[in-house]
Amino acid sequence: MSEQYTPAKVWQWEAKNGGEFANINRPIAGATHEKELPVGRHPLQLYSLGTPNGAKVTIMLEELLALGIDDAEYDAHLINIGKGDQFGSGFVDINPNSKIPALMDTTTDTPVFESGSILLYLAEKFGALVPEGQRTQCLNWLFWQMGSAPYLGGGFGHFYKYAPMKIEYCIDRFTMEVKRQLDVLDRHLADNRYMCGDEYSIADIAIWPWYGALVLNIVYEAAEFLDAGSYTHLNRWANEINERPAVQRGKMVNRVWGPLNEQLHERHDASDFETKTQDKVEAAES
């Protein structure tokens, strides 16, 4: 068990306490600097990074385009949260919560933030990926993801992978909860091909970048620790979704880590997947 800590009467902000994220964690909201956002030529302007929350939206947009919905064309601009881009005034105007992803629909001048809200906004705008007659079931799972993933990311992922010291109490507490969540999904997927029965939907798109990526060992390198292979139905679903071409494309967008050929820092045209991945950009520069 870790050493005892007695909280002070009133907590004080000591900037160095944030561990891996010390440079971006703050106890206050609002912009830290003036910075306009770039605007590309497409109807939808996305400001994001290829984390699980960011990947939900790029996968959604690639799925819509794969359905032949050309009005879902988008520019994906990179927001480097490690450098504090989310605190620029232009970004804060779209998302006062200073977190990626944030979307601007230039056709209606509508700012949209919170990844679940963006998925629902796009699904309703284009009439796709919410199965007919299953709206409530679909929203149940969408909201389940939005409520559950902070335990996985902010809880388990933080203490297992990023915290400056390994604290048994915290890792135990969040491992317990994450394994329970994995079991929830596994039992549901034992009887359902997708989260809403036979039809792929925004519920799958929301859940896969977190829980699919976790069991496929794409995030946190924790698959062995969590005995992820034992969740057989969840693995079947995770692998099936991973093979979708739109998922393969979506998870590359705004990604700035991993193999260079899987990183597309910004996406402004469908052809960028062929010509602008980071392996090609760096080869052209050398």
Ligand SMILES: N[C@@H](CCC(=O)N[C@@H](CS)C(=O)NCC(=O)O)C(=O)O
């Ligand atoms: N509930 C939000 C969470 C978004 C979120 O946590 N984004 C993280 C990256 S995955 C972020 O922008 N962090 C920057 C920061 O905390 O300053 C959503 O689903 O959109």
